Amino acid sequence: MIGATSRGAGVLALSASLLVIGIAVGAYLLVALGVLLALASLADLAVLVASSRPTTLRPSQGEVACSAGSGATVALSHGRLRGNLVKDQLVAGLEAGEGGSLLRLSCPHAGSYLLSFVRFTLRSPLGLFEASWEDPVRPPVRASASPRFLPLAVAALAGAGAMGGQGTTAFEAPYTLPRGEDYAWTERLQPGEPAEVIDWRATARRGELMVKRFYPQGSREVSLVVDLTATDPESADELAAASLSIALGLSGSLSVTPYIYDGERLARVNGIDGLARALLERLGRHYPEAFRVLDDYPGRLRLSEGVPEGKVIAVTQLLSPLPSLLPPGCTVVQPTRPWLRAPSLEEAYLMKERHDREVSLLRASGCQVLFTYRRLTTIIM
The missing domain is CATH 2.60.40 (Immunoglobulin-like)
Structure with missing residues (x-):
């Protein structure tokens, strides 16, 4: 398909105008100029036609x-x-x-x-x-x-988590997770509590006395909460990949305790390999390759009751009841944009509205919310 550019349309219009005006008033110089512009345009077109013939690759x-x-x-x-x-x-x-x-x-x-x-x-x-x-x-x-999660699940089942130690290979965001025993979150000073470390920036922004909270000394444990509920297969793949990459990376330097949320209850799973099995069983409904991995690595998924303690990282779409179960000051990773795949504009609007409301509530409780959207980087804990 060949068409005139905006410059070409202007030149053709000018050429036609010169021809019409020159013929009408008998100005042969204008006619000659119009003809020259037309011939130049035809030559330009001929070169393009000769250069744009398809070639078989x-x-x-x-x-x-x-x-x-x-x-x-x-x-x-x-x-x-x-x-x-x-x-x-x-x-x-x-x-x-x-x-x-x-x-x-x-x-x-x-x-x-x-x-x-x-x-x-x-x-x-x-x-x-x-x-x-x-x-x-x-x-x-x-x-x-x-699927994105497949090689990560194989690495988790094969015990690759014990070979970490270089941080977390996860989805890109301009941040670092809290380090060691350092700062955890900021919250409002409650009546009768001592003002240990005042967060002056937050105090000025909120107009009330805000204090910094810190993790317990010697804490080298982290609870990873994974939301198994996803709005579509692509989001499920992204959630699983983000969860496994964070778990594998942190396991090299920290003790990681995984939890899963299935839409009804929060349960503790037996290690990172257990997290991989839970994700594979869940995603098998969308991706048959997941069941083949489970066949290659036979084992049993064990669940137990438990409440996330210490540092908490949650991976969720923020479209389930899970955010209401998270403690203040946790880190929330959101690796999907499900509203882009919603079946209708109305559903997309409702998804985005609920998502933004959950983000506001989490941030008000001192949580850090990170949007990662499928780009890789290293997160250091």
């Missing part, structure tokens, strides 16, 4: 595998690529490689993708016209993306 492999949220690279052999790559949900970029180009694919969700063509755009030398076309990929490339 031939991949070096017909199938690639990757993890959801990441990508894969496919080598392409071709004569010459022209134009600018149009990035879309699957095609993330194009770069030069030996003997051809490397096409970078992006698989945002778990599932199967088929690449049968690549879109390009190209402007003419004078910028008067722009062409867009599709280069076919023969044979088509099939990309299979596994």
Whole structure:
């Protein structure tokens, strides 16, 4: 498809105007100028047409595998690529490689993708016209993306948590978690309590006396509370991946006690491998690969009653009753945006409204709420 750019439309309009006015008043100089502009436009268009003919792209492999949220690279052999790559949900970029180009694919969700063509755009030398076309990929490339949580669950069941110690590989956010026995949270000074350490910034902001609270000396334990309730399969994958990555990272330097919340009760599970089993059993309804991992690592999930103690980190969408069960001063990680996948605009609005209300309530109780949205970094505890 070829069309005129805004500059091209202006030049064509000017050329037509010069021709009409020149013929009407007998000004042959204007006519000649209009003809020259028209000829220049035609030459510009001819160069673009010659340069924008589709070329068949031939991949070096017909199938690639990757993890959801990441990508894969496919080598392409071709004569010459022209134009600018149009990035879309699957095609993330194009770069030069030996003997051809490397096409970078992006698989945002778990599932199967088929690449049968690549879109390009190209402007003419004078910028008067722009062409867009599709280069076919023969044979088509099939990309299979596994869920994000799967390799993390395998690592947890294989005992990789004991090999940590370098912090937490989790989802990116501009923050660090509380360190050791340091500051925990800020709350209002209650009548009769001693004012140990006044939080002057919070006091000025709130207009009432606020004091800092600290974790007990020698505390090297953390309770990780995982919300198993998710609004959709993609959110469930993101929640599970965030939970397991935090658990695996912290287990290298801290004693991690995992808890799960199923929408009705809060229960303690037997270690990080137990957390992985609980998540795999829950996500098996959406991702059959989860049951295959459980078959490869047989074992039993044991639940017990318990209340999170000490430092508490919770991973939740903030769309369940779990936030009301969390203690003041905890850290809440929210790795999803479920309202973007809501079936209707009304449901999306209600989700976002409830989410924002929970955020306000948690922050008012001294909790730290972190929005991570699928980007990796290292969290240090």
